[in-house]
Amino acid sequence: MAVDKNLHILIVDDYKTMLRIIRNLLKQLGFSNVDEATDGSMALQKCRERSYGLVISDWNMEPMTGLQFLKEVRADEKLKATPFIMVTAESKTENVIAAKQAGVNNYIVKPFNAETLKKKMSAVIGEF
Numbered sequence: 001m002a003v004d005k006n007l008h009i010l011i012v013d014d015y016k017t018m019l020r021i022i023r024n025l026l027k028q029l030g031f032s033n034v035d036e037a038t039d040g041s042m043a044l045q046k047c048r049e050r051s052y053g054l055v056i057s058d059w060n061m062e063p064m065t066g067l068q069f070l071k072e073v074r075a076d077e078k079l080k081a082t083p084f085i086m087v088t089a090e091s092k093t094e095n096v097i098a099a100k101q102a103g104v105n106n107y108i109v110k111p112f113n114a115e116t117l118k119k120k121m122s123a124v125i126g127e128f
């Protein structure tokens with residue numbers, strides 16, 4: 001089954017440039033229903049207001065990190081099935097393990113391109 005390109009995607013990063021980069025990559029891949037949040041608590045609020053088909057969140061944010069945000073999403077009965085991809089500049093094994101244990105669906109290390117994003121997204125939400 002093909003993925004609906006009208007899927008709502010939430011991108012979360014405290015760095016505006018990164019939000020713009022990810023938004024542009026998603027646009028290249030044909031996704032235009034993209035919302036943004038600049039920290040985990042704002043993202044959590046958005047998730048509670050709208051249903052997202054995918055969340056792409058940065059790891060390093062203040063005051064709520066991407067990992068804390070992921071744990072909140074997984075602990076919420078209504079949100080726990082939301083596909084979640086974590087983005088980080090660090091490929092530390094302990095971070096990958098912590099994210100996996102918290103229930104992340106996939107993991108992307110910066111820098112990345114549209115092809116990498118497509119592969120990771122396809123693994124999580126299906127081919128498109």
